Amino acid sequence: MEVLLVDDQAVTVQVYAAIVRKTFSGARVHIALDLREALEIAAHRRFEVVLLDLMLPTSAGVDTLLRFRKAWPALPVLVVAAAEDKETIRACLDAGARGYVPKTSALVALAGAMQTVVTGGRHVPPEAQRPELKPAANGR
Secondary structure (H helix, E strand, O other): OEEEEEOOOHHHHHHHHHHHHHHOOOOEEEEEOOHHHHHHHHOOOOOOEEEEOOOEOOEOOHHHHHHHHHHOOOOOEEEEEOOOOHHHHHHHHHOOOOEEEEOOOOHHHHHHHHHHHHOOOOEOOHHHOOOOOOOOOOOO
């Protein structure tokens, strides 16, 4: 399994790479520190999943995802970013991300989200799930 990890923070990269390797035995992790490097690396490998931070030295916000998806629309992208607001999360999902994990989430949440995305699913964090219609307390 090939995984592309796109983040410019050394500690974050090391932690996420360890989680990838623990979650997927034998996984090969490729690291890009900015969007330009990510696009270049993606041109030479076939990745099962891309973990993408939104705030990079050469790009910021949902535009980072849009620019990556424009170049590589078929690659499954799991956004792992600091933003926790529903608007950003939903904008990323609407822009084609297969999932979103806030950086404040537990590492087990990241592992679960990666497994979901790799198997073709979509990971929506609780912060962004649309409220379900619930029956009234009296059953009506």
